[in-house]
Amino acid sequence: MSGYGDYSLEIYLNGLNGVVPDLPMTYADLEARASAAMSPALLSYVAGGAGDEFTQRANAAAFGQWGLIPRMLRATGSRALSVDLFGMTLPSPLFLAPIGVIGLCAQDGHGDLATARAAARTGVPMVASTLMNDPLEAVAADLGDTPGLFQLYTPRDRDLAASLVQRAETAGYRGIVVTLDTWMLGWRPRDLSVANFPQLRGNALANYTSDPVFRASLAKPPEEDMPAATLQWATIFGNPLSWDDLPWLRSLTSLPLLLKGVCHPEDVRRARDLGVDGVYCSTHGGRQVNGGMTALDALPGVVEAADGMPVLFDSGVRSGADVVKALALGATAVGIGRPYAYGLALGGEDGIVHVLRSLLAETDLTMAIDGYPSIADLSPEALHRNAFRA
Ligand SMILES: Cc1cc2nc3c(=O)[nH]c(=O)nc-3n(C[C@H](O)[C@H](O)[C@H](O)COP(=O)(O)O)c2cc1C
Numbered sequence: 346m347s348g349y350g351d352y353s354l355e356i357y358l359n360g361l362n363g364v365v366p367d368l369p370m371t372y373a374d375l376e377a378r379a380s381a382a383m384s385p386a387l388l389s390y391v392a393g394g395a396g397d398e399f400t401q402r403a404n405a406a407a408f409g410q411w412g413l414i415p416r417m418l419r420a421t422g423s424r425a426l427s428v429d430l431f432g433m434t435l436p437s438p439l440f441l442a443p444i445g446v447i448g449l450c451a452q453d454g455h456g457d458l459a460t461a462r463a464a465a466r467t468g469v470p471m472v473a474s475t476l477m478n479d480p481l482e483a484v485a486a487d488l489g490d491t492p493g494l495f496q497l498y499t500p501r502d503r504d505l506a507a508s509l510v511q512r513a514e515t516a517g518y519r520g521i522v523v524t525l526d527t528w529m530l531g532w533r534p535r536d537l538s539v540a541n542f543p544q545l546r547g548n549a550l551a552n553y554t555s556d557p558v559f560r561a562s563l564a565k566p567p568e569e570d571m572p573a574a575t576l577q578w579a580t581i582f583g584n585p586l587s588w589d590d591l592p593w594l595r596s597l598t599s600l601p602l603l604l605k606g607v608c609h610p611e612d613v614r615r616a617r618d619l620g621v622d623g624v625y626c627s628t629h630g631g632r633q634v635n636g637g638m639t640a641l642d643a644l645p646g647v648v649e650a651a652d653g654m655p656v657l658f659d660s661g662v663r664s665g666a667d668v669v670k671a672l673a674l675g676a677t678a679v680g681i682g683r684p685y686a687y688g689l690a691l692g693g694e695d696g697i698v699h700v701l702r703s704l705l706a707e708t709d710l711t712m713a714i715d716g717y718p719s720i721a722d723l724s725p726e727a728l729h730r731n732a733f734r735a
Pocket residue numbers: 390391392404442443444445446474475476496524605627628629630631632659660661662681682683684686
């Protein structure tokens with residue numbers, strides 16, 4: 346049974362001793378204070394999105410269409426927030442979405458490890474990006490007993506893809522998440538304005554530079570010629586996959602295989618037919634394309650087509666109320682993106698833990714007060730279409 350809501354009591358009790366939180370309690374404050382703590386180039390990369398960022402804003406605003414219907418007298422004195430995913434029992438429905446430059450968001454450049462340690466402390470699983478400053482093996486070691494999934498950016502070199510997946514299996518990751526919406530880079534005016542793309546400067550490439558297949562493709566080891574290694578990375582990074590590649594992807598692993606960026610029911614059905622174990626409904630936080638549908642609008646159709654297969658969700662989740670709504674629309678687990686990057690930039694590992702505990706507390710309190718004692722009680726019928734939109 347969840348005691349996540351007790352985080353607020355803990356804070357109020359600390360106040361009796363004159364202690365007030367040194368980390369932000371609102372998303373607006375988190376974003377503002379983290380922005381001030383980051384370099385302008387890193388901030389434009391993390392906070393920015395595609396085009397004029399309409400889709401990025403709409404992803405978050407879409408939650409305002411829905412309101413949880415309060416129900417009374419439903420004995421919500423304790424809440425059940427745990428979820429089952431691929432045979433794992435997770436303590437809560439949250440997970441950490443893959444963030445390729447999370448390493449850079451920490452002062453020491455090891456934000457991938459800090460994220461893994463925050464995952465270990467909270468039990469919130471981490472989806473580790475292909476693009477990390479530390480190799481996937483080191484990140485797995487810091488996860489402890491908390492499960493990790495490995496997010497694959499499928500390179501053009503099939504042997505390199507196979508090597509990365511094999512390494513993830515050996516390191517103990519519990520699933521492979523293949524991201525399909527980012528085999529090429531979208532139009533990102535903020536980054537273009539400062540002519541900065543972190544990976545092209547050699548950042549977050551540790552999984553490549555530590556890989557025997559990648560190293561064998563280089564004339565000189567990356568330690569001697571990183572610019573050449575980086576150019577090689579740019580050449581092989583993105584593979585424009587088709588459905589014909591799916592049997593090959595499936596053959597790479599016996600771990601659960603998930604596809605990230607899937608928003609159309611027909612794509613869900615096709616993935617299912619080809620032996621995929623789960624789909625991940627996301628619009629990449631509006632970073633890749635602008636002007637499209639929001640991830641939340643796509644979610645009900647994806648859930649229906651998934652027909653019981655797990656559906657991970659992210660894009661625009663900023664509060665516990667958002668988490669509850671995504672669960673009610675059928676998400677199996679809900680991914681946190683930018684909020685934890687800001688938590689890390691502002692407060693290191695403790696900053697991530699604070700962001701996660703705050704989101705979980707608000708989720709728990711929302712379910713308690715509105716009369717939904719377990720995640721199983723959350724369904725589309727629990728939601729009302731709001732007439733008023735802020
Ligand atoms: C700075 C940054 C880097 C990201 N890198 C990756 C990545 O390496 N792989 C991936 O699949 N998604 C990546 N994403 C997308 C996230 O996994 C997630 O879909 C997105 O952040 C959700 O939107 P939100 O942060 O606005 O909630 C990245 C997002 C951000 C903000």
